[in-house]
Amino acid sequence: MASGKNPDTKLSHTAAMILQAVDAGFVYGFSIMEMTGLPSGTVYPAMRRLERDDLIRSQWEKQSIADAEQRPPRKYYKLTAAGRTTLENSRKRYPLLERLIPSDEARTT
Amino acid sequence: MKHSATPLVQLPALIFNLGLLAGAWLIVPAGGRTDWWREWRAELWQARNEYAYEQRFSWSSECAIASFCLGAYQDAVCLRRLHRHTRTARPVHFGAAWQCILILATLLGASYALMHVLPGVRAKQQLSHLETRSGLVLIKYTNNEDSLPTISSGQYRAWKDQKQEFFDGFAFYRITKENVSWDQLDRSRDSAGWGVARASSNFFTLLGVPVQFESSAETMAPDIPSLVLSERAWRTEFGANPEIVGSKVRLGSLAARIVGVLPEGTLGLPGNVDAWLLEPDSKAVPGRAGYVVAHLSASGRSRMQSGSIQITSYAPHRTPDDLLGTSIDRDFPSSRAVFLFAILLAFLALPAITSVSVSDYSVSLHEISWARRVYRWAFLVAKIALVLPTVYFGAVDIGYGFTGLDTIHAMYAQLAFSLFGCLFGLSWALSDQRRRCPVCLERVAHPARVGQFSRTFLAWSGTELMCTGGHTLLHVPALPTSWFSTQRWMFLDPSWKFLFADPVQD
Numbered sequence: 001m002a003s004g005k006n007p008d009t010k011l012s013h014t015a016a017m018i019l020q021a022v023d024a025g026f027v028y029g030f031s032i033m034e035m036t037g038l039p040s041g042t043v044y045p046a047m048r049r050l051e052r053d054d055l056i057r058s059q060w061e062k063q064s065i066a067d068a069e070q071r072p073p074r075k076y077y078k079l080t081a082a083g084r085t086t087l088e089n090s091r092k093r094y095p096l097l098e099r100l101i102p103s104d105e106a107r108t109t
Numbered sequence: 110m111k112h113s114a115t116p117l118v119q120l121p122a123l124i125f126n127l128g129l130l131a132g133a134w135l136i137v138p139a140g141g142r143t144d145w146w147r148e149w150r151a152e153l154w155q156a157r158n159e160y161a162y163e164q165r166f167s168w169s170s171e172c173a174i175a176s177f178c179l180g181a182y183q184d185a186v187c188l189r190r191l192h193r194h195t196r197t198a199r200p201v202h203f204g205a206a207w208q209c210i211l212i213l214a215t216l217l218g219a220s221y222a223l224m225h226v227l228p229g230v231r232a233k234q235q236l237s238h239l240e241t242r243s244g245l246v247l248i249k250y251t252n253n254e255d256s257l258p259t260i261s262s263g264q265y266r267a268w269k270d271q272k273q274e275f276f277d278g279f280a281f282y283r284i285t286k287e288n289v290s291w292d293q294l295d296r297s298r299d300s301a302g303w304g305v306a307r308a309s310s311n312f313f314t315l316l317g318v319p320v321q322f323e324s325s326a327e328t329m330a331p332d333i334p335s336l337v338l339s340e341r342a343w344r345t346e347f348g349a350n351p352e353i354v355g356s357k358v359r360l361g362s363l364a365a366r367i368v369g370v371l372p373e374g375t376l377g378l379p380g381n382v383d384a385w386l387l388e389p390d391s392k393a394v395p396g397r398a399g400y401v402v403a404h405l406s407a408s409g410r411s412r413m414q415s416g417s418i419q420i421t422s423y424a425p426h427r428t429p430d431d432l433l434g435t436s437i438d439r440d441f442p443s444s445r446a447v448f449l450f451a452i453l454l455a456f457l458a459l460p461a462i463t464s465v466s467v468s469d470y471s472v473s474l475h476e477i478s479w480a481r482r483v484y485r486w487a488f489l490v491a492k493i494a495l496v497l498p499t500v501y502f503g504a505v506d507i508g509y510g511f512t513g514l515d516t517i518h519a520m521y522a523q524l525a526f527s528l529f530g531c532l533f534g535l536s537w538a539l540s541d542q543r544r545r546c547p548v549c550l551e552r553v554a555h556p557a558r559v560g561q562f563s564r565t566f567l568a569w570s571g572t573e574l575m576c577t578g579g580h581t582l583l584h585v586p587a588l589p590t591s592w593f594s595t596q597r598w599m600f601l602d603p604s605w606k607f608l609f610a611d612p613v614q615d
Contacts, residue, residue: 028152030159031155039176039180040180040181040183041179041183044180044183044184044187045184048184052191060147071151071155073151074155
């Protein structure tokens with residue numbers, strides 16, 4: 001049963017970092033780990049809670065894409081609308097968040 | 110699916126990593142395991158691809174990968190917690206048919222196991238191995254009680270030495286209280302007040318009773334009398350040590366050697382005996398009264414009437430003595446026969462204490478399938494099939510294991526417990542059956558009083574119970590009337606479904 005989280009709810013810094021990483025394009029567990037520097041025992045449980053709160057949503061990669069790259073298919077995560085609003089609020093709370101994990105656009109410019 | 114192959118040198122490490130993940134996989138709730146495993150396999154591939162060197166083994170990189178895999182345990186625990194919190198709390202209801210069968214099977218197993226643990230019950234089981242020869246009688250004076258020793262050793266010797274018409278063997282014993290001492294583990298031990306039966310050396314041969322751990326006479330010094338311990342004394346005083354056979358003990362001032370152990374059980378002879386001291390007749394103290402056991406000859410057996418034989422003993426210069434030989438053959442019914450008798454009584458008495466009907470009276474047009482009907486009857490039969498042996502084992506446990514009664518009283522105790530056990534067990538099986546939903550066999554619950562008892566003849570009054578699965582509603586009248594004499598089932602149609610929670614999947 002999903003318990004939708006109020007977008008105004010304050011996230012912990014770790015959860016906000018993970019949300020920021022997903023928004024920045026690091027969309028599977030290991031890449032989020034690499035980007036944030038957090039251990040696997042922190043990242044994956046945090047992602048389970050974010051998914052439970054409907055802030056992120058997961059989706060399996062297509063088998064054909066994984067086969068083409070000769071690796072197992074990944075489980076990708078992306079922000080939901082509620083997740084995006086929560087992230088916006090978290091950025092105000094943690095101003096260094098965007099500098100720690102620059103978003104896609106910031107990195108390309 | 111084609112992945113890049115793992116180099117052979119890294120294969121053991123990969124297997125170790127997968128083993129770690131498999132351990133965590135067990136913690137993950139059953140419903141999400143496939144998805145979880147698939148994700149972590151993909152992540153492990155990514156981690157190995159990132160950390161491990163292609164063609165060589167590196168401890169530092171393997172440690173990093175193992176550390177990554179250990180994170181799976183925290184993830185699994187988190188999933189388990191989330192699952193527990195999101196699960197709908199289901200009311201605890203111990204009413205399913207399988208739970209009933211499981212509880213009955215557990216009770217049956219417990220009562221059966223108890224039978225093998227309780228010493229009294231084991232003694233009862235061993236009693237069949239302790240059967241004495243047939244045709245044995247205990248001789249006493251006509252006017253004396255069974256329990257009093259009346260025959261002197263001199264009289265016994267005189268009978269033994271004379272040619273007898275009715276008997277072909279005699280044995281004598283008398284019971285004394287003795288202080289017994291022995292050496293055990295380099296320590297001297299003693300025990301006061303043993304009941305020691307000083308018996309003639311042919312005692313066990315005449316009775317035809319086997320002695321456990323019996324040592325051969327050749328290995329024993331002939332000048333020391335032999336001592337046969339009762340199983341109770343062997344267990345309590347010697348810790349059931351079979352090595353004790355052959356060792357010496359002192360009975361007061363007399364030395365004796367233990368030659369065997371008599372299996373537990375009653376011989377059917379008077380006296381409470383801890384040990385049997387076998388001594389030659391020449392050493393028997395003359396004049397002391399004891400008991401005489403005799404074996405009937407063919408002629409004697411023909412004179413037996415109702416388990417006893419009248420004997421007249423003639424001796425020179427004495428008036429003839431009138432004696433009575435009472436059979437010590439024990440002919441008790443077996444515990445199974447007692448139980449079968451109890452079942453018969455219980456079936457006869459059952460209609461007096463409960464209704465034996467389990468029929469369905471339905472107030473709605475709903476036909477239960479034949480398969481369901483068979484299942485329902487099979488459940489009733491299974492319950493009875495589990496209840497009856499449980500009662501049997503339980504009654505034997507109580508009769509022989511706890512009461513400390515002698516055989517005949519224990520048998521009556523077993524009969525009483527068997528009768529009440531069968532009666533109430535069968536009564537429970539039937540009443541439980543009447544309270545089970547005909548569709549799912551779960552016990553109906555949530556009783557609700559409906560109507561007023563004082564208005565029974567004006568409106569319906571009774572109790573309604575509901576199947577938690579949402580199949581049926583049971584109406585039980587408070588007072589059986591001509592128009593509502595027995596309970597009735599109402600089968601609920603699908604429109605009721607919204608009232609019942611869906612079963613929760615783990």
